[in-house]
Amino acid sequence: MTLFQAQSESQLQLMDxxxxxxxxxxWQDAAERFSKNKAAMGGVxxxxxxxxxxxxxxxxxxxxLEDLSWESIGIAPTMENSHWFGTDDTGRDMWVLTWxxxxxxxxxxxxxxxxxxxxxxAYGATAGYVGGRTDNLMMRFVDVLYALPLLFxxxxxxxVFGRNIYLVFVAIGCVEWLTMARIVRGQTLSVKRxxxxxxxxxxxxRTNTIIxxxxxxxxxxxxxxxxxxxxPTNILVESYLxxxxxxxxxxxxxxxxxxxxxANALETAxxxxxxxxxxxxxxxxxxxxxxxxxxxxxxxxDR
Amino acid sequence: MLTFALKRLAIAAPTLFFVVSLSFFLMHLAPxxxxxxxxxxxxxxxxxxxxxxxxxxxxxxxxxxxxxxxAQGNFGPSIIYQDRTVSQLIxxxxxxxxxxxxxxxxxxxLLGISMGIFSALRQNxxxxxxxxxxxxxxxxxxxFVLAPLMTLLFGVIFRLLPIATLEPSGGLARAVPxxxxxxxxxxxxxxxxxxxxxxxxxxxxxxxxxxLRQNYIRTARAKGMPEKRVVWRHAVQAxxxxxxxxxxxxxAGIVTGAVVVESIFQLPGMGRFFIQGAINRDYPLVLGxxxxxxxAVILMNLxxxxxxxxxxxxxxxxx
Numbered sequence: 001m002t003l004f005q006a007q008s009e010s011q012l013q014l015m016d017x018x019x020x021x022x023x024x025x026x027w028q029d030a031a032e033r034f035s036k037n038k039a040a041m042g043g044v045x046x047x048x049x050x051x052x053x054x055x056x057x058x059x060x061x062x063x064x065l066e067d068l069s070w071e072s073i074g075i076a077p078t079m080e081n082s083h084w085f086g087t088d089d090t091g092r093d094m095w096v097l098t099w100x101x102x103x104x105x106x107x108x109x110x111x112x113x114x115x116x117x118x119x120x121x122a123y124g125a126t127a128g129y130v131g132g133r134t135d136n137l138m139m140r141f142v143d144v145l146y147a148l149p150l151l152f153x154x155x156x157x158x159x160v161f162g163r164n165i166y167l168v169f170v171a172i173g174c175v176e177w178l179t180m181a182r183i184v185r186g187q188t189l190s191v192k193r194x195x196x197x198x199x200x201x202x203x204x205x206r207t208n209t210i211i212x213x214x215x216x217x218x219x220x221x222x223x224x225x226x227x228x229x230x231x232p233t234n235i236l237v238e239s240y241l242x243x244x245x246x247x248x249x250x251x252x253x254x255x256x257x258x259x260x261x262x263a264n265a266l267e268t269a270x271x272x273x274x275x276x277x278x279x280x281x282x283x284x285x286x287x288x289x290x291x292x293x294x295x296x297x298x299x300x301x302d303r
Numbered sequence: 304m305l306t307f308a309l310k311r312l313a314i315a316a317p318t319l320f321f322v323v324s325l326s327f328f329l330m331h332l333a334p335x336x337x338x339x340x341x342x343x344x345x346x347x348x349x350x351x352x353x354x355x356x357x358x359x360x361x362x363x364x365x366x367x368x369x370x371x372x373x374a375q376g377n378f379g380p381s382i383i384y385q386d387r388t389v390s391q392l393i394x395x396x397x398x399x400x401x402x403x404x405x406x407x408x409x410x411x412x413l414l415g416i417s418m419g420i421f422s423a424l425r426q427n428x429x430x431x432x433x434x435x436x437x438x439x440x441x442x443x444x445x446x447f448v449l450a451p452l453m454t455l456l457f458g459v460i461f462r463l464l465p466i467a468t469l470e471p472s473g474g475l476a477r478a479v480p481x482x483x484x485x486x487x488x489x490x491x492x493x494x495x496x497x498x499x500x501x502x503x504x505x506x507x508x509x510x511x512x513x514x515l516r517q518n519y520i521r522t523a524r525a526k527g528m529p530e531k532r533v534v535w536r537h538a539v540q541a542x543x544x545x546x547x548x549x550x551x552x553x554x555a556g557i558v559t560g561a562v563v564v565e566s567i568f569q570l571p572g573m574g575r576f577f578i579q580g581a582i583n584r585d586y587p588l589v590l591g592x593x594x595x596x597x598x599a600v601i602l603m604n605l606x607x608x609x610x611x612x613x614x615x616x617x618x619x620x621x622x
Binding site: 140143144150151152153155156157159160236239240243244245246259260262263266267270273277280281282284285288 | 314317318321325326329330439440442443444445447448450451452454455459555559562563566567577578581582584589593596597
């Protein structure tokens, strides 16, 4: 009797101790690792600032996009007149143009990545889940598309169907989903066969819970990493199109449009190229740092 | 090995066919045509023009006619360059594009792989961070920013290199006449190579670091093999596999990069014809160039697949 009592008491103590120990989830772990990564956190902060400025930047300036004035053509960046980034060859304020361009470039980067994410996840998950001959056929098709210079198709799409901004969204999104599909398919395949799924099945965990607690957290890591790397890629693709005069059309502007105009006036007004190019490069750096940081934080191999 | 090669070839041929068909229907299904801009032409003249380019026939018939001619290497007459055929245009553009493309891929491979190996062997040392920082900049600063900046610096300020001409002029051509005809290609090749150098350097570094952690490297070191031999005989061979498989995408990157670089430096290459053709709806010109570019990329992927089968014992060659 006493023996039994003592045993249950120690058991209770153990259970009590276990209850006080708070479990740490994969995501808490990852968040902690990520917050310790200085480059990645710096990237988040700078990118956040650029995003905020893309909203409030044009409001701060006394000028608007429509303010063309003959007296203020090609002014170098100055604190006077409130033309902080100077003006372009039509007298428009570069501060306003730069942040309006940021707005368009960032939106396009995020929207096209979202489209690519939707297509890629649906396609990859189907292929990985169904498996067999369907999987083989679907991935062969991806292989075929992979072997092509896809930017050419974007250019053909954009030139033949007219140059509007929504088409740019769709064209880029429809082309950039291939890698996403490959990643999701690979993850789905490998997770499907893992022992912990089997263990969960054996111990009678419901399918919904298995998907929520075991499948999604293990599939989503590489996807998140790839998403942060795809956004800058797509911003570059849009800039590339705009540089060739095929992307965003006036009066809308993007960093690509500004860089293209700046490149033509490089000898007389270098700031027209340097300012948007600098912000584009900073944005690229930020996304790459964040992507690398996320990869390090989410990859369980390097613990 | 032979069956493997034939299998790959059997995939490559339909891929090219798929590209041709997709581009053909994309271009022709869209509203508008190449003669929209000439609004003041008489209707009869436009009809005659369309007939001359087979544009009056049903779409599917046009497609068959095109396929038949293209299979014989005849891409038809160009619409914007009215006295020349697409094949003639390609014959003038291809050498220019090939020259800068091949030079860029060669430089990118050489520099990128060297930087990657150098960095991997000094992982997490200060010099590693410097090299990788440079590589990151190469990725973050696109070629359409680099190209104008380099033109300003070397063409306008220092007057070393010629701008927008294939004539060898500028300080460098005068100082070293032996370089002669190479001089005008220097800036375009650098602009084209830099993003690829950066990507290849990062790829090589990552793969090398992974390989250097492997057990067989530890074994080689443990049995007292000289470090040089460990690195060059064992690590580099395995570490370069991902770089080999990147060659396909690299060619695609060079090809798309060439479009911008040729436009900026005003080189009469394929990329510039492509953009002019696309903007002016010159169907035959765009299709011809897409076919050549796609064939180049597909061919490269084929070569990479075969190389991979030879280099990586894990790939089942006869599978």
